[in-house]
Amino acid sequence: MTLLHIAVLAPFLFALLVPFLFKYLRKIHTGWFVMIVPLVLFIYFVSYLPTTSDGHTVMKRFEWVPSLGINFDLYVDGLSLLFALLITGIGTLVILYSIYYLAGKKERLNHFYVYILLFMGAMLGVVLSDNIIVLYVFWEVTSISSALLISYWYTKDASVYGAQKSMYVTVFGGLTMLGGFSLLYVMAETFSIREMIAGSDIIMNHELFLPAMILVLVGAFTKSAQFPFHIWLPDAMEAPTPVSAYLHSATMVKAGIYLVARMTPVFGGGAEWFWIITSFGIFTMLWGGISALRQKDLKAILAFSTISQLGMIMSLLGAGSAAFYYMDGDNALYTTAILAAVFHLINHATFKGSLFMVAGIIDHETGTRDIRKLGGLMTIMPISATLSVIGLAAMAGLPPFNGFLSKELFFTGIMNVVQYDMWNGDTIGFILPVIAWIASIFTFTYSAIIFFRTFRGKFKPDMLPVKKVHEAPIGMLISPIILVLAVLVISIFPNMLAYTVIEPAMMSILPGILSEGSSFYVDIYHWHGINLELTMTIGVVIIGTILYMTMDKWSKLGIYQKEQDIITTVYDYGYDALIKGSQLITRAQMTGMLRDYLVYMLIFIVGLMTYTMFRFEGFHFSMENASDIDLFMYVILATLSVTIILLPKVNNRMTAIILAGFVGFLVAFIFTVFRAPDLALTQLMVETVSVILFMAVFYHLPNLTKDNIAPLTKSINIVVAGMSGLMVTFVSISAFTYGQMTPFEAISQYFIENSKSLGGGYNMVNVILVDFRGLDTMLELLVLGIAALGVISLIKLRVGESDDV
Amino acid sequence: MINKPNNMMFRVFIRLIAVVVVTFSIYLFFSGHNAPGGGFIGGLMTAIAILVMYLVFGVSTIKESLPFNYTYMMSIGLLLAAFTGIISWIAGYPYLKQFFDYFQLPLFGEVELTTALIFDLGVYLLVVGAAMTFILTIVEDDS
Numbered sequence: 013m014t015l016l017h018i019a020v021l022a023p024f025l026f027a028l029l030v031p032f033l034f035k036y037l038r039k040i041h042t043g044w045f046v047m048i049v050p051l052v053l054f055i056y057f058v059s060y061l062p063t064t065s066d067g068h069t070v071m072k073r074f075e076w077v078p079s080l081g082i083n084f085d086l087y088v089d090g091l092s093l094l095f096a097l098l099i100t101g102i103g104t105l106v107i108l109y110s111i112y113y114l115a116g117k118k119e120r121l122n123h124f125y126v127y128i129l130l131f132m133g134a135m136l137g138v139v140l141s142d143n144i145i146v147l148y149v150f151w152e153v154t155s156i157s158s159a160l161l162i163s164y165w166y167t168k169d170a171s172v173y174g175a176q177k178s179m180y181v182t183v184f185g186g187l188t189m190l191g192g193f194s195l196l197y198v199m200a201e202t203f204s205i206r207e208m209i210a211g212s213d214i215i216m217n218h219e220l221f222l223p224a225m226i227l228v229l230v231g232a233f234t235k236s237a238q239f240p241f242h243i244w245l246p247d248a249m250e251a252p253t254p255v256s257a258y259l260h261s262a263t264m265v266k267a268g269i270y271l272v273a274r275m276t277p278v279f280g281g282g283a284e285w286f287w288i289i290t291s292f293g294i295f296t297m298l299w300g301g302i303s304a305l306r307q308k309d310l311k312a313i314l315a316f317s318t319i320s321q322l323g324m325i326m327s328l329l330g331a332g333s334a335a336f337y338y339m340d341g342d343n344a345l346y347t348t349a350i351l352a353a354v355f356h357l358i359n360h361a362t363f364k365g366s367l368f369m370v371a372g373i374i375d376h377e378t379g380t381r382d383i384r385k386l387g388g389l390m391t392i393m394p395i396s397a398t399l400s401v402i403g404l405a406a407m408a409g410l411p412p413f414n415g416f417l418s419k420e421l422f423f424t425g426i427m428n429v430v431q432y433d434m435w436n437g438d439t440i441g442f443i444l445p446v447i448a449w450i451a452s453i454f455t456f457t458y459s460a461i462i463f464f465r466t467f468r469g470k471f472k473p474d475m476l477p478v479k480k481v482h483e484a485p486i487g488m489l490i491s492p493i494i495l496v497l498a499v500l501v502i503s504i505f506p507n508m509l510a511y512t513v514i515e516p517a518m519m520s521i522l523p524g525i526l527s528e529g530s531s532f533y534v535d536i537y538h539w540h541g542i543n544l545e546l547t548m549t550i551g552v553v554i555i556g557t558i559l560y561m562t563m564d565k566w567s568k569l570g571i572y573q574k575e576q577d578i579i580t581t582v583y584d585y586g587y588d589a590l591i592k593g594s595q596l597i598t599r600a601q602m603t604g605m606l607r608d609y610l611v612y613m614l615i616f617i618v619g620l621m622t623y624t625m626f627r628f629e630g631f632h633f634s635m636e637n638a639s640d641i642d643l644f645m646y647v648i649l650a651t652l653s654v655t656i657i658l659l660p661k662v663n664n665r666m667t668a669i670i671l672a673g674f675v676g677f678l679v680a681f682i683f684t685v686f687r688a689p690d691l692a693l694t695q696l697m698v699e700t701v702s703v704i705l706f707m708a709v710f711y712h713l714p715n716l717t718k719d720n721i722a723p724l725t726k727s728i729n730i731v732v733a734g735m736s737g738l739m740v741t742f743v744s745i746s747a748f749t750y751g752q753m754t755p756f757e758a759i760s761q762y763f764i765e766n767s768k769s770l771g772g773g774y775n776m777v778n779v780i781l782v783d784f785r786g787l788d789t790m791l792e793l794l795v796l797g798i799a800a801l802g803v804i805s806l807i808k809l810r811v812g813e814s815d816d817v
Numbered sequence: 818m819i820n821k822p823n824n825m826m827f828r829v830f831i832r833l834i835a836v837v838v839v840t841f842s843i844y845l846f847f848s849g850h851n852a853p854g855g856g857f858i859g860g861l862m863t864a865i866a867i868l869v870m871y872l873v874f875g876v877s878t879i880k881e882s883l884p885f886n887y888t889y890m891m892s893i894g895l896l897l898a899a900f901t902g903i904i905s906w907i908a909g910y911p912y913l914k915q916f917f918d919y920f921q922l923p924l925f926g927e928v929e930l931t932t933a934l935i936f937d938l939g940v941y942l943l944v945v946g947a948a949m950t951f952i953l954t955i956v957e958d959d960s
Contacts, residue, residue: 689853693845697861701948704868708956772917772931773850781855782933782940786913789936790898793943797891800950804888807958 014072016086019056020140023049023133027126034122042121043111050103050132057096064090064516067531071142071206081203087142090516094354095139095263095270097513098361102262103132105491109369110254112488113376124164124252131157131259138267143203144193148186151231154267155182158259162251174247177583181234181244189231189271195224196278209277209523216282225279228271229288236268238326239296242319243580246303249311253372256311261318261368262361269322269357272329273521281336283435289330290429294447296323301454303577310371310381310466313458314364317407320451321360327444328353328422331429332522339525344533347522349425351534354517356418358509359502363406363415366495367462370400373484373492374466379477383461388471393483397467399492406499408459408556409452409549414502416549417536419452423545449548456556461563506536611729614736621739631742632749645685652678665713669706673699690777824873831873838866846941850929856937860944867945868952876957887949894942901936 026049034042063070070088077083088096107128114121134157137150156179163175193203199218200208208215215221232238237245248260259265272289279285300320307313332349340346373396374389375381390397406415426448429441473481483489502509511534518532526532540546559566601612625631655675662668676699683692721729751758763776763784771779781789842862849855871879902913917931 690855690858693853693858694861697858697865700865701861701868701952704865704872705952705955707872708868708952771915771933772929773933775849775851775853775855777853778849778855778937779933781857782850782936783915786902786915786933786936789940790902790913793895793898793940796943796947797895800888800891800947803951803954807954 013074014086015056016070016072016088016140017074017084019053020086020133020136022053023129023136027129027133030125030129031122034125041111041115042125043107043114046125046129047104047107047111049129050100050107053136054097054100054104057093057100060088060093061512064088064093065512067516067519069520076146082145083143084146085142085204086140087206088140089520090513090518091270091273091520092139094358094513094517095266096136098266098358099132099135099139099263102258102361102365103128105365105494106254106258106262109257109372109488109491110252112485113254113372114252120164124161127157127160127164128255128258131161131264135263135267139270142205144196144205145203147205148190148193151189151235151267152183152186154264155179155186155235158182158248158264161255161259162248164252164255165250168250170247171250174244174250178244178248180587181241185231185234185241188227188234192224192227192229192231195220195227199224205274205278212278212281215278221279221282222284225285226288228275228279232268232271232275233292234268235271236265236322236326237296237319238268238292238323239299239319240579242296242300243577243583245319246307246312246315246577247580249309249315253311253368253375256315257365257368257372260315261364265318265322266325266357266361269325269329269353272326273353273517276329276333276521277336277523280333286330286333286435289333290327290444291330293323293325293327293330294426294444294451296320297327297451298447298454299323301451301458304458305454305461306574308383310374310383310386310462311368313383313462314368314371317455317458318360318364320455321356321364321407324422324448324451325353325356325360327448328356328425329521331425331444334429334432334435335522335525337434345428345431347518347532348421348428350518350521351514351532352418352421352425354514354521355414355421355506355509355536358513359406359414359418359499362495362498362502363403363413366399366492366499367403367407369488369492369495370396370403373488376488377478377484378481380475383465385472385475386466387469388467389481390467392471392481393467395483395489395493399489399496400463400467402496402499403492404459404463406503408456409552411549412503412538414499414506417503417506417538420540420545420549421536423448423548427544449552452548452552453556453559456552457559457563460556460560464560507534510534510536607729611732614732618732618735618739621743625743625746630746630750632746632753633742634749634752635745637752638748648678648682648685665710665715669703669710673703676702688777690775827873831869835866835870838869839863842866846937847934849937850931850933856940857944860941861948863941864945864948867949871953871956876953885949887946887953889946891943891946891950894939894944894946896939897942898936898939901932901939904932 026046030042030046033045037045060070070086072086074084074086107125110124110128114124131154134150134153138147138154141147141150159175159179162178163171165171166175196208196215197203199215199220200211202208202211215224230241234241234244245260245265249256251260276285297320300316300318300323304313304316304320307316328349332347332353335346335350338346371381374386374393377393378386378389380386402413406413409415409419423445427445429444430438432438432441473479511531515532515534518534519526522532601608652675655671655678659668659671659675662671676695680692680695680699683689683695750756763780767776767779768774771783773779773783839862842859842865845854845862846856846859847854849859867879867883870883901915905914905916906912913936915931915933915936917929917933919927919929922928
């Protein structure tokens with residue numbers, strides 16, 4: 013357990029304190045305490061910057077399940093440090109912002125901050141873990157905490173719907189990814205990402221390569237809201253705005269990007285990886301851009317814009333993976349795409365974070381986010397307007413802001429594909445820059461819509477729920493101001509980041525392809541001369557402006573009236589069908605008759621046993637060396653059999669109970685004969701308890717009636733009962749015979765010898781129960797407890813006739 | 818369960834029998850490590866004694882004289898069993914490793930004390946709690 017481990021676990025540990033802080037220090041907003049955590053962590057991670065920018069990495073091990081190769085290994089390199097800084101840096105600002113955003117007296121801050129801290133710790137775990145199983149665990153925790161945060165205002169139906177949707181989509185992706193990880197383990201025989209990278213040759217040539225890659229990519233695509241899994245992100249906007257700014261634009265949705273970047277050295281270098289990621293990314297960019305135009309809600313526009321930008325980063329990662337094919341890191345032709353991806357990742361976090369925060373301010377001060385109701389806020393909220401202008405200009409890719417710089421690099425990176433002389437880059441590759449350019453036009457247009465519809469135009473006070481609209485308090489403005497300052501600083505001095513953050517991150521995405529002693533060429537500047545990229549940007553501005561000017565015309569079209577994504581409709585149908593289908597299956601098997609359930613179980617058990625026994629040739633019958641059976645045993649067994657055969661024929665309940673009890677006591681007697689006093693005692697006790705139970709409820713039981721069971725059902729029941737009996741008999745005899753045939757040492761010998769010396773008791777059964785197999789007992793206790801709770805809920809919380817399961 | 822049973826013979830004898838049964842169940846619980854018995858059997862037997870009293874004196878009477886919350890009893894038992902395991906964990910051994918040693922105690926002479934006994938006490942409490950919960954919930958159901 014090193015300081016690095018403690019840093020990852022710190023948010024979880026601090027989350028334990030939050031409820032107490034909330035309860036006993038009501039006067040101070042809980043957020044002030046919580047803010048300390050990311051702030052300290054941010055400073056801590058900054059201290060790693062010199063290490064990574066020198067090209068070094070840090071690896072810390074804490075053994076968790078070493079026997080399975082699962083260790084809590086943390087690995088700091090350029091890429092993970094970049095994400096850790098984003099998580100803690102943006103986290104600090106978001107918590108500061110939330111202190112003012114959630115200032116109401118009735119907010120359940122204890123819940124909010126516990127979830128936020130849970131998320132923060134999990135996210136740090138995702139980006140810093142070297143072990144994919146540990147990564148997976150943290151990955152799912154981010155899904156869960158995200159769903160909890162979306163449903164923070166859980167009384168709203170839309171929040172619950174959004175939370176459920178995000179949960180289904182991302183957990184589906186997570187489980188798929190776990191499948192991919194398992195296949196990776198099969199191929200590489202390690203859970204460590206770094207060892208996989210070292211063995212990527214084996215993985216590339218393995219027949220499981222493609223399935224593993226697709227499964228892992230599904231996980232990354234669901235998390236990073238790539239088409240067609242993007243549908244959960246717009247609905248996640250029901251979360252409080254600090255959450256949207258933090259999870260759903262700056263950090264969590266980038267976990268998929270992180271995973272793709274991290275796995276590029278493992279999977280990259282082939283046509284499949286290149287084309288799948290690039291085409292899905294570029295299409296998501298287009299789809300998100302078109303969808304954003306149709307939205308009327310400020311946050312929904314930003315959500316689709318996030319989808320679009322994530323698609324753009326994704327496509328760049330795909331395009332950049334070609335560097336592994338050429339293995340030429342010194343040539344900027346192949347590495348520019350990765351440079352653009354890393355740079356845009358940082359830029360997007362800064363401008364989109366500030367835009368979300370401003371959207372939250374507008375919502376907070378005017379009471380609505382509907383662009384049809386907003387307008388003319390420029391003079392009323394001048395600071396917010398200024399912040400928006402800069403953020404939007406960066407998003408639209410206007411010079412001189414950082415968005416312009418990364419968009420130019422994006423155009424360069426994606427156009428370089430045309431110059432690749434493999435994977436059809438030179439033939440159909442031209443389609444990528446074309447789509448990228450069209451999508452950029454949409455980006456420009458919706459940025460314009462946000463600004464002009466919110467801050468310009470006519471102020472419509474009668475349409476707003478809040479009567480006296482004014483600028484937000486300064487506390488709420490601090491965080492977006494800091495982010496916008498970051499935008500400006502990066503815009504003016506982009507190369508400040510070049511060799512401290514960006515180049516180390518590129519080193520981690522593209523390891524081992526540089527020639528000795530050299531480094532990636534990272535030089536970002538504004539003026540490249542009049543080249544194709546600049547022309548494309550000018551084209552974007554001109555056509556985007558025309559599109560915005562003619563908005564009144566095309567917004568009348570039917571397709572633009574609909575806000576709902578077509579994939580969401582598919583999802584809703586699928587969801588309804590799933591519920592209906594499972595109800596159908598449940599109703600078909602849940603008859604309410606214990607007898608039916610027994611039949612299901614027995615058929616399954618007998619079937620499985622028969623299959624296994626035949627498959628592994630387990631049946632052996634031989635009665636050699638069996639001890640003689642005394643006469644009285646025959647008598648007991650005969651009595652037992654006769655009673656059991658008679659039992660179903662009895663028509664009087666009292667007689668039936670007595671006979672059943674008799675069977676139980678006979679079994680106890682058999683245990684005694686075979687010198688198993690503990691078993692016999694237990695059997696006696698259980699019989700007694702059942703008799704008491706019968707006596708207690710006897711009064712309420714209806715008279716036994718002759719069941720009108722169909723002959724077919726009856727014969728099925730007889731067959732099933734007979735088969736189970738036969739199966740148990742055969743298995744017992746086979747076990748005996750097999751024990752005679754092979755010199756197996758019985759496990760009982762160990763217990764007989766060690767019961768006293770290791771467990772300190774002469775009663776072997778008890779020592780096994782409490783000591784040798786204590787965990788089994790422990791879990792059985794748990795089962796017993798759960799069963800008792802089940803009885804309580806079945807009887808006390810009984811559903812009415814009309815309620816459905 | 819009938820709410821006002823009135824059976825003279827039962828009432829007199831059960832007072833004697835219940836004492837014997839409970840005492841014996843406690844004996845079974847303690848002797849479990851070296852002779853037949855243990856938490857499970859002891860617990861069941863205690864439950865039987867209480868149940869028989871319920872049967873004879875009626876639900877309301879026993880509820881007053883033995884006001885246990887059996888759901889709590891279950892959780893205490895489960896926590897106790899889980900907790901003894903953690904002790905060995907803290908000491909650097911695998912979870913649920915049990916320890917034992919022999920001590921000279923006044924009156925009792927040499928006695929073997931084990932952590933397994935605490936674990937078994939958890940079993941005992943949970944079994945009593947669960948058995949009572951099963952039957953009382955079913956019995957008290959009016960609908």
